Amino acid sequence: QVQLVESGGGLVQAGGSLRLSCAASGRTFSSYAMGWFRQAPGKEREFVATISRISGSTYYTDSVKGRFTISRDNAKNTLYLQLNSLKPEDTAVYYCAASGQSTKVIVTTISQVDYWGQGTQVTVSS
Numbered sequence: 001q002v003q004l005v006e007s008g009g010g011l012v013q014a015g016g017s018l019r020l021s022c023a024a025s026g027r028t029f030s031s032y033a034m035g036w037f038r039q040a041p042g043k044e045r046e047f048v049a050t051i052s053r054i055s056g057s058t059y060y061t062d063s064v065k066g067r068f069t070i071s072r073d074n075a076k077n078t079l080y081l082q083l084n085s086l087k088p089e090d091t092a093v094y095y096c097a098a099s100g101q102s103t104k105v106i107v108t109t110i111s112q113v114d115y116w117g118q119g120t121q122v123t124v125s126s
Helices: none
Strands: 002-007 010-013 018-026 033-039 046-051 058-060 068-073 078-083 092-099 120-125
Touching: 002 092, 018 033, 018 092, 018 120, 033 068, 033 078, 046 068, 046 078, 058 068
Parallel strands: 010 120
Antiparallel strands: 002 018, 018 078, 033 046, 033 092, 046 058, 068 078, 092 120
């Protein structure tokens, strides 16, 4: 079992930046496949980014490639998402997510997620 607490959301203008944090508690952080999802108003929750707990390789949805960066700090049990060059279409609630399956190294679909953070609102104005 793991608890995820997100922070760092806010209101920014287009072109601005934010850094989201996800603090995890429970069993060893590095044993969980971790990622970020988001849900915009009126839309389904979608995958944003994930980082392999084994290799450190990162994966992103096409719409954020080159602008967002996912990282982790195992010593601090914290997952990060750096959001740069923000666009109004990035406006959404961003969720930290983890898989409880020990065989998973990344998490890219909702069906793989066993634990969700409470979400943090990111609003980008034009």
